[in-house]
Amino acid sequence: MLVELNIHASAALSSNDHQSMILLKEKNGSRMLPILMSLRRATTLALRAQIPVPTPLPLSVPDMSWHLLRKFDIKLSRVELTAIKDGTFFARVVAERDGEERSLEFCLAQDALVMATAACCPIFVEEDILEAQYMKQTGQNSFALNINVLSRQMLEDALQNAIAHENYEAASQLRDELAKRPPADPATSQSATA
DSSP, rough: OOEEEEEEEEEOOOTTTEEEEEEEEETSSEEEEEEEEEEEHHHHHHHHHOOOOOOSSOOOOOOOHHHHHHHHOEEEEEEEEEEEEEEEEEEEEEEEEEEEEEEEEEEEEHHHHHHHHHHHHEEEHHHHHHHHHHEESSSSSEEEOOGGGGGGGHHHHHHHHHHHOHHHHHHHHHHHHHHOOOOOOHHHHHHHHH
């Protein structure tokens, strides 16, 4: 079952100046789904979400893609968040032309969300993904994130913090999660911070 989401808020991450988080909230509910992305992309997305008509911002790759789709009379129907792997959400982008629906699988969710806001199309997620990944409130102003939505760098920082505070149970869980993930690619991590 698909659950419709709306872009709810943007949150800065104190541990990383180059990353941010967009919070998607279920349309008629209270669960929120966190999506990590670059600070620049999160800012663009937050601006697009507040203004339904595309504004004159510098064009990103998703913006250019959406403009190309529009130029060739292809309508973006919806974006569906379909998977999360190694802290990265993936999406299916569904478009329509001449009454025929086609989709692109395994797109980066952050790019698909920018396209969705530019095209003013709905965003959906499978119920089981939302249930497994939504942020759980742990206090009046605090929330807990599922460990697999965190980036490798955030996990490494949390591991060092857990060891420093002698929280060996948390350190063990963080080490286990890091062991499941592929090693960080130096070329990728450099381009992500540029």
